[in-house]
Amino acid sequence: MHPLYPSPSSAPARPLRVALVTESFLPQVNGVTNSVCRVADHLRARGHEALILAPGTGPATYAGFPVVRLPSVPLPGYRTFAVGLPSRRLVMAALRAFAPDVVHLASPVLLGNAAVEVARPLALPTVAVYQTDLPGFAARHGVPGAEALWPLLRQIHAAVDRTLVPSSATRRALAGHGFPRLSLWQRGVDTERFHPRHRDEELRRRLAPDGEVLVGYIGRLSKDKRVDLLAHAARLRGARLVVVGDGPDRARLRRRIPSAVFTGQRTGTDLSRLYAALDVFVHTGADETFCQAIQEALASGVPVVAPAAGGPLDLVEHEGNGLLFDPASVRELRVALGRLIHNGALRRRMAAAARPAVESRTWEVVGDQLLDHYRSVIAPQQVEPRVPVRN
Known part of the structure; x- marks a missing residue:
């Protein structure tokens, strides 16, 4: 256990058996996949056992x-995204064979709902992680009746023992829709992988040969992320826009913002160097329940411009480590970017405040918090979860 958060019990905790049921997994790379991978890594590091249930084809371990x-x-309009079907018989067989202590539901929808229905007669404790603003995602992609998703999601989360939410804004929103038993569980960040020391001056010279201020977006390229708003950033004097990522909107965005550098999807050391090379990180999506990319940028020592909505409200301290803008105002986005692009002293001050804001939010700390959430639904009278990390 992390030394800042001593174990609630003096008795050594026995290893847990955790069934991870996820709506998305490798080879798809997105926030849900990344979080499930981190949870699995932490379970392995702490000596627990896990079984992962995931839709589509991909790695078997x-x-x-x-x-x-x-x-x-495949999801209509986004055919590289596999939507899990409610395969109750297969889920039942897998859970019976594995005999988990707890079922972890990652952003549950159809597959997650099937797992909830299977877990109930088996008397298995359940913890759901609300990660994707599905109604917002559907609305941005033009799916009819997006608001009708709320009753389905409320039904799923009302049937679990605990729903973990990544931000205070998400908790307020879900409470307003009648979701019960909500607890805050924020995301961790790899503070070694994302660090200012990965800044590479040669990479910067290649991206901005005339010494421009590097403004970067890193994430999925799809309509719900509103990346086309960055066309306004590309027109700002003295700036060079870098777009890192892939998705169904990539071809349209390349036509919309021809002056931007599109790197495609990057991982590992390449991604670490790209984050650290930036002078300003900008995020445009207005439906984020958390926004891991913001946290990774801050850990890399980069000030952030983001919408004043959802998860970014917990991560970006306005006028501290970045600037927030009204998500409905393109003018505010332009002004915020312009301030940081044209004021080097302001950029340096906010960059100095970026990493301290998140460096205590390691995956080790939040992973141990998750283990306490598991144990508290397995035996509610025996354990209370650690207090979430706050800055």
């Missing part, structure tokens, strides 16, 4: 744990 692949269909 991860972190030494088996991955049970379940039937899926």
Whole structure:
């Protein structure tokens, strides 16, 4: 256990058996996949056992744990995204065979709902992680009846023992829709992988050969992220826009912002160097429940411009480590970017405040908090979760 958060019990905790049921997993790379991978890594590091149930085709193991692949269909308009089908018989067989202590539901929808229905008669404790603003995602992609998703999501989360939410804004929103038993569980960040020391001056010279201020977006390229708003950033004097990531909107965005550098999807050391090379990180999506990319940028020592909505409200201290703008105002976005692009002293001050804001939010700390959430639904009278990290 992390020394800042001593174990609530003096008795050594026995290893847990955790079934991770996720709506998205490798080879798809997104926030849900990344969080599930981090949870699995932490379970392995702490000596627990896990089984991963995921839709579509892909790796049969991860972190030494088996991955049970379940039937899926491609999402209309986003065919590289596999939507898990409610395969109750297969989920029942997998859970019976594995006999978990707790079922972890990652951003549950159809597959997650099936797992909840299976877990209930088996008397298995359940912890759901609310990560994707599905109604907002659907609305941005033009899916009819997006608001009708709220009753389905409320039904799923009302049936679990605890729902973990990544931000205070998400907790307020879900409480307003009648979701019960909500607890805050924020995301961790790899403070070694994302660090200012990865800044590479040669990379900067290649990206900005005339010494421009590097403004970067890193994330999925899809309509719900509103990346096309960055066309306004590309027109600002003295700036060079870098777009890192992939998705169904990539071709349209390249036409919309021809002056930007599009790197495609990057991982590992390449991604670390790209974050650290930036002078300003900008995020445009207005439906984020958390926004891990903001946290990674801050850990890399980069000030952030982000919408004053959802998860960014917990991460960006306005006028401290970055600037917030009204998500409905393109003018405010332009003004915020212009201030940081044209004021080097302001950039340096906010860059100095960036990493301290998140360096205590390691995956080790938040992973141990998650283990306490598991134990508290397994035996509610025996354990209370650690207080979430706050800055």
